[in-house]
Amino acid sequence: MGVWRQRRRPRVAGTGRPSLAGEGHHRAAGTSGVRRVIKGLLREARPKQWAKNVLVFAAPGAGGVLNDWHFLWRSLAAFVAFCLVSSGTYYWNDIHDVEADRNHPKKSKRPIAAGIVSVGVAKVVGTALLGGGIGLGFALSWKLGLVIVGYVTITTLYSTVLKHVAVIDLVAVASGFVLRAIAGAVVDDVRMSTWFLLTTSFGSLFIVTGKRYAELREMGDQVNTRSTLEDYTTGFLRIVLSVSVGATLVTYCMWAFEGREVSGSSWPFYELSILPMLTALLRYVLILEQGHGAAPEEIFLSDRWLQALGLAWIVVFGLGVYVG
Template identity: 40%
Template structure:
């Protein structure tokens, strides 16, 4: 009597609408769209941070450069997601929600996801280099760091936080390198520790929701909830401190009249407080969902952006 596995394999070969990896021909395009995670593309809008801080976001050349940076990061990040999902498929199958990802669910083959992921990452580097060599170098650094992450650093405590945070930082840097803007040390420090705050909050939420022994992310077994709380609390404090120093000592701070940069501290801190409340509840596992769904956070952020732009223009 043939085994169950053999019977399933024969049945799959006899079905004309089935592709390798278990995806139907009708479902394959939809599976690929899900696999590149377009819902996470909004985080690439961080490329606008440098033009905003410099007050040049409405400059056509600067804005075009930022849009190019946004596009190449969408391509590169999608490639990283595919490669990461291919390597993490066994662990993702144990996760309550990640098990539905196309690669983990068998809708896309592991080999196909790996090949397409690598191609997308290389394509992003080439396009970025053609546009501007500094942007190409930024994208190359991003791809190299992400490759190291999926290659094993993601399982190392502290290092995984630093690497994921660097992805957000490089997005912020790319907005400047794509447009020829000079990035201030204040800007880089705020971006660095702000990114660490978000990433540590994400890990804290995963720890709260799944526990260290869930088996879905090995690095969680090397953390404690108290350690992750310490990291995101420390990062939030440093972020506020550095931003305050920039607001009081940056461009326009010595000019007469209202210091709009200093006024922007209030909505900036309120944004962090609002987001920290979500982290504290353990619901910050998907930062992009919070930004897209929290209307109050969006309104506060809009007020902050308006103050920063006004301050940069008048400074």
């Protein structure tokens, strides 16, 4: 019977000791692979998208309670809860669309589609994020928990069914923004004005429609990468943009006038806040017409004028709420 001889490690010249170069190489490769997966997991969570969850602060901010630490920390916790569940839904959306994403010029670079994060690992992480966010929501308030469950339900339906139905897909995505605003109100038990809800609803529809409009112009003949784009025309989306931006401005004006009446302020801060709001809306329309807007979060994070207008609005409106 033959005997297998044990393979010896290469020895370092002059020492008689086994070389550790091979082991070091394997350890380095393993560490690099782990880092790559961790970076992929973070990218898949899409932290840039967390900017959308700032809407959680809208109702308590407008209600004038964020200067109270009790309400502030609850709003921060609600923000974290939405960051967790939104990242979880991104995981499951990309798991569901992994094959389609591999045929998309940009989405093919997403960690799951690119094979950086396996589908199995993505399922575990996505489920953990959803569970953590929902659990945190119910821990803060059963009403907030229900709002978060509603958000997860709508986004799940969107990922599986609704995104394939033109117009309904716009409303479904816009409703996610509205639910964020509602979440901020229920976690701090702040009364929501009807005009506030209408402004949020039409503003959300404006942003979502702008995204579709930019995608349609950007993709051109490759509209098969998103099924509903085949049903849209630039003319139709321009009409929806016009209606939604106009409705956003009108309802915001009504909300501002209502705020002045309710507060009884002698200073016209609420009315003055209309100016930066109007300018920001027009600025965003211009950006859309210039061929941008397929990734709204990147526009908001990169356009200095939009940021300046947003800051101006926060200052003026904040003066109306907390000073005027």
